[in-house]
Amino acid sequence: xxxxxxxxxxxxxxxxxxxxxxxxxxxxxxxxxxxxxxxxxxxxxxxxxxxxxxxxxxxxxxxxxxxxxxxxxxxxxxxxxxxxxxxxxxxxxxxxxxxxxxxxxxxxxxxxxxxxxxxxxxxxxxxxxxxxxxxxxxxxxxxxxxxxxxxxxxxxxxxxxxxxxxxxxxxxxxxxxxxxxxxxxxxxxxxxxxxxxxxxxxxxxxxxxxxxx
Amino acid sequence: xxxxxxxxxxxxxxxxxxxxxxxxxxxxxxxxxxxxxxxxxxxxxxxxxxxxxxxxxxxxxxxxxxxxxxxxxxxxxxxxxxxxxxxxxxxxxxxxxxxxxxxxxxxxxxxxxxxxxxxxxxxxxxxxxxxxxxxxxxxxxxxxxxxxxxxxxxxxxxxxxxxxxxxxxxxxxxxxxxxxxxxxxxxxxxxxxxxxxxxxxxxxxxxxxxxxx
DNA sequence: TGCCTCATAGGACATATGCACTAGTAGACC
DNA sequence: GGTCTACTAGTGCATATGTCCTATGAGGCA
Numbered sequence: 001x002x003x004x005x006x007x008x009x010x011x012x013x014x015x016x017x018x019x020x021x022x023x024x025x026x027x028x029x030x031x032x033x034x035x036x037x038x039x040x041x042x043x044x045x046x047x048x049x050x051x052x053x054x055x056x057x058x059x060x061x062x063x064x065x066x067x068x069x070x071x072x073x074x075x076x077x078x079x080x081x082x083x084x085x086x087x088x089x090x091x092x093x094x095x096x097x098x099x100x101x102x103x104x105x106x107x108x109x110x111x112x113x114x115x116x117x118x119x120x121x122x123x124x125x126x127x128x129x130x131x132x133x134x135x136x137x138x139x140x141x142x143x144x145x146x147x148x149x150x151x152x153x154x155x156x157x158x159x160x161x162x163x164x165x166x167x168x169x170x171x172x173x174x175x176x177x178x179x180x181x182x183x184x185x186x187x188x189x190x191x192x193x194x195x196x197x198x199x200x201x202x203x204x205x206x207x208x209x210x211x212x213x
Numbered sequence: 214x215x216x217x218x219x220x221x222x223x224x225x226x227x228x229x230x231x232x233x234x235x236x237x238x239x240x241x242x243x244x245x246x247x248x249x250x251x252x253x254x255x256x257x258x259x260x261x262x263x264x265x266x267x268x269x270x271x272x273x274x275x276x277x278x279x280x281x282x283x284x285x286x287x288x289x290x291x292x293x294x295x296x297x298x299x300x301x302x303x304x305x306x307x308x309x310x311x312x313x314x315x316x317x318x319x320x321x322x323x324x325x326x327x328x329x330x331x332x333x334x335x336x337x338x339x340x341x342x343x344x345x346x347x348x349x350x351x352x353x354x355x356x357x358x359x360x361x362x363x364x365x366x367x368x369x370x371x372x373x374x375x376x377x378x379x380x381x382x383x384x385x386x387x388x389x390x391x392x393x394x395x396x397x398x399x400x401x402x403x404x405x406x407x408x409x410x411x412x413x414x415x416x417x418x419x420x421x422x423x424x425x426x
Numbered sequence: 427t428g429c430c431t432c433a434t435a436g437g438a439c440a441t442a443t444g445c446a447c448t449a450g451t452a453g454a455c456c
Numbered sequence: 457g458g459t460c461t462a463c464t465a466g467t468g469c470a471t472a473t474g475t476c477c478t479a480t481g482a483g484g485c486a
Contacts (some may be wrong), residue, residue: 092305149432162410164472177435184474185432194442195473196409197375203416362462377442390465397444398462407472408443 006030006054010047012038013059022057025117060087075102082123090132105129145205155182159195160202219243219267223260225251226272235270238330273300288315295336303345318342358418368395372408373415
């Protein structure tokens with residue numbers, strides 16, 4: 001995937017200190033970009049509509065905000081924007097939910113700045129990224145998915161939810177033929193030969209799948 | 214699924230105290246059953262071959278034992294036995310792995326006896342069961358799968374790994390036609406209409422899918 | 427300008443999948 | 457013995473899926 005030039009970035013967080021930190025990271029990564037800061041979800045939407053951002057860094061605990069709906073709404077209105085959720089909470093179910101709702105990356109606030117920057121770059125390169133604080137007990141290998149185009153990520157999300165090509169076509173408002181193209185490319189990229197296997201890989205990588213209680 | 218009478222149970226754990234506790238639970242649940250105790254994996258196999266058990270309670274940290282291979286071997290040799298893994302460790306990746314290798318249930322050792330008994334009954338009723346110690350922070354709803362027959366669980370495991378009907382047929386050593394029967398019944402039971410959706414449901418229920426480090 | 431990738435849309439074709447039937451065998455239950 | 461379910465195996469058929477092909481427009485890059 002050709003990485004499009006970053007022109008506008010929105011940092012949405014109600015903690016001034018953290019917002020400053022994120023701005024700093026964004027400015028280091030993309031010196032030419034304009035970084036906007038937002039205090040509320042409405043402000044995010046206003047800023048985004050005024051100048052569609054290439055990336056949004058969204059605090060999960062945004063004041064009076066329902067993460068699910070907001071992320072889905074953002075994804076629908078700005079399909080090409082990298083939505084990166086940054087959060088204090090590292091609960092798995094929440095992570096899976098926001099990823100399924102359309103986020104491209106989930107980054108724990110507790111990570112060092114350098115790691116956050118790396119994760120952001122990976123997302124811009126087409127990867128789904130989930131970075132939590134390293135746990136001390138058991139080290140688990142994170143399978144990870146290869147870089148995918150935005151459309152491939154959209155499609156994978158839906159395939160991993162068990163949708164058919166027709167349903168995906170309706171959801172993304174494109175032709176079923178086009179969906180097949182994306183699915184084919186996706187299967188090649190994931191090195192599998194069936195959508196069910198793709199769903200399994202997605203589950204292993206952190207999209208979908210959840211152990212509860 | 215008709216619950217077959219429990220005649221023989223094997224408790225495999227190298228902690229005598231815990232083994233006693235498990236024996237107690239088993240005897241309360243199935244007064245008529247013979248409960249065997251095993252110290253090593255070889256002993257488990259010897260006992261099982263002498264008298265095929267309806268249920269095996271297996272300590273995950275068995276001396277010098279590779280959980281993956283042992284569980285898969287047990288499952289292959291005794292396809293109808295309920296394999297219930299009981300463990301000190303509650304690491305998710307480990308749980309998913311043992312469930313994928315053929316276990317029917319995973320139960321944390323830290324749970325009270327009553328809950329362990331309930332979980333065992335549910336497994337015997339055809340459910341996949343994963344019970345960890347309740348965490349205090351965020352309560353997550355565990356989707357849970359409806360009761361399935363042993364064959365349906367076998368098939369679901371493989372579907373959730375992205376296998377095709379042919380592959381499943383080879384793996385289970387039955388006809389592809391028969392696999393289709395099981396898949397059809399499975400889809401009905403899960404209330405979905407495609408294997409990919411079934412895989413997604415399985416992922417949500419704790420089979421497959423893993424968020425790492 | 428030319429070259430590239432990505433997203434879009436469609437045709438053709440082989441295979442896989444899912445469903446609706448029939449049917450035999452084995453075990454559990456009454 | 458009669459009845460029930462699970463597991464097995466098959467046929468037939470409609471639809472879904474996946475691959476290979478062509479083709480167009482947008483946008484980035486050299």
